[in-house]
Amino acid sequence: MDTSGMYVGLDIGTTSIKVIVAEYLEGQLNVLGVGNERSAGLSRGVIVDIDKASEAIKNAVKSAEEKASIEIHDVVVGISANMLKIEPVNGLVAIGDQAREITDQDVRDVAAAAIIQNLPPEREIINLIPDEFVVDGFDGIKDPRSMVGVRLEMHGMLFTGPKTIVHNTKKAVEQAGLNPQLAVVSPIAQGLSILSDGEQDFGTILLDLGGGQTTAAVIHDHRLKYAEVDPEGGDYITKDISVVLNTSIENAEKLKRNYGYADATRAAEDNQFPVDVVGQSRPTEITEQYLAEIIEARLSQIFDKLKGQLAATNALSLPGGIVVTGGVAALPGIVDLLKADFDDVPVRVAIPDQMGLRHPSFTQALSLVNYRGQLNEIDLLVQSALAGNQQLVSQIAKKPAPTPKAQSQTEPQQAATATEKRNKQAPKKRGQGLKKFFSDFFD
Incomplete structure (x- = not known):
């Protein structure tokens, strides 16, 4: 199946806010433009x-548009894992009194049936990921379409988050003139993109130091399977340096x-x-070691x-150990400190290998671009069933989100379809080594 888009x-x-425009050609990722601007209006990831x-x-979008020479309408946006809840769900629909072929609409219907529940008013559905389909008692099916049956079941995992976080993210994106075409819990996208098949299978801790x-x-x-968020990150390190050394936040960051x-x-x-x-x-005058002691603490x-x-x-005890990423992961010695604090658990740093983005x-x-590129048709059909419950998924379009400036439209494309054939064999990106550089980047 083709994976172009x-x-x-x-x-x-x-x-910081980062925007990456990338094109998939036969499963290969080609970055066309990058926007990287300082954030505003956020506190501790929210x-x-x-x-x-x-x-x-x-x-950030304007910067990416200029570099990629396109107009951006639709985006894949990451949602933080704050107060994330993960739970199994099951859906069941009757195909008909007599056996017939299962269609795209049947897949949407069984996905919708899986999420019919009384969610607390303060929570919002972010993702629904199918594990398997069951046709007339035959399980382990990944794509039930064109099969003949009278009963269709789906078993999957439902991810929900605080409504405030999801709504504020959606509102900010829409107010910026964009369509949040697809939302995804950030660790889901990262795990699919930066972990090897073995690391995803046997188990790995993904540590994002933002x-x-x-x-x-x-x-x-x-x-x-699990996500925990600590409301401390690189900004806290900067504040510590500022307080201990009695210097400004700007100087502390430098x-x-x-x-x-x-x-x-x-x-x-x-x-x-x-x-x-x-x-x-x-x-x-202070020593490099004294500064490191503040950071390490x-x-x-x-x-x-x-x-x-x-x-x-x-x-x-998982075999994959710890894979660390995020801006703070660029600090020299981060692997040594993690090994010491986590009792010599295997640790590696994940760094993108695209030219100009090796940080x-x-x-x-x-990871967000990779995640969208690796979604197959069934994933898109299931996710599209959330449209009535989760406003961030407003379209699953056959055509890619951005359009060339010469052919740009004044409004985001509204006609949606979820029948594009995709495979899940996009290459995994793994970091190699650790470089000491901070200038020109934000955490």
């Missing part, structure tokens, strides 16, 4: 000011990027650099809290 990933982070957030999204929060997710049997180490044992004790201190006319505090929660789920802060935006 052009898609736009929108990563709304606390520190939108708290829709107006400011939408303006920042506009700026600017506003840290997310630990457990991927096992190719499914997101110090973290230019001289920071996650593991104090990796930093040089005799390497000194100047720090502008508030209230002093002359800079104060905050990171170890975050890791210790997550370790206890992960241990309670037996995730620390872990771009992993999420690329």
Whole structure:
């Protein structure tokens, strides 16, 4: 099956907003344009000011449009795993009194039947992922269409989040003039994109070290089984540096990027650099090791809290160990610190291998594009059944989201279809090594 298409990933982070326009040609990802702008209106991974957030999204989208020479209408947007609830669901529909071939509409109907429930008013459906279909008692079916039967069942996993988070994300995207074509829980997209088949199968902890929060997710049997969010991230490290050294937030951020180490044992004790201190006319000299001790203290505090929660789920014994990504993962020594704090669990850093995007802060935006490109027709049909319950999925279009400027439309394309044939063999992207560079990137 063909996997060609052009898609736009929108990563709304606390520190930065990233937009990536990419094209799939025969399963190969080709990045056409990137927008990377400083965030506004977010706190600890959640939108708290829709107006400011939408303006920042506009700026990032405009930058990506200029580089890709296209107009962006539809986007795939990531939803944070804050207070995420994961539960199994089952749907059952009668095909008819007599056996007939199962159609696309039957698949939509059984998916809709699986989500008929009394959700609490404060929660919203984000994703529904099918595990298998059952036709007249025959299970293990991945695509029941064209099969003959009188009864169709679907077993899947339902992902719901706080209505406030989902609504604010949707509203900010729409206010920026965009159509949130598809929403996905961020760790689901990351797990599918940056973990190998074996890591997804046997079990791996995915650790996303962002600017506003840290997310630990457990991927096992190719499914997101658990997610925990700690409301501390790179911004807290910057604030610690600012308070301890009595310097501005701007200076603290530069110090973290230019001289920071996650593991104090990796930093040089005799390497000194100047720090502008508030209230002093002359800079104060501090050592690289002292700065690293400040950074390590905050990171170890975050890791210790997550370790206890992960241990309670037996995730620390999974063969895949820990795969870490996010802007803070670029700190030198992060692997050593994680191994020390998590008792020598295997650790690797996931870094995109696309030219110009080889920094872990771009992993999420690329994962969103990868996720959309790897969805097959059944996935799209099932997800489209959420349209009546989850407003972020407003269309599953046959044609790709962005259109060339010469053929752009004034309104997003409204005609939707979910009958595009896709396979799930898009290549996995794995990071190789760790580079010490922070300039020109946001966490």
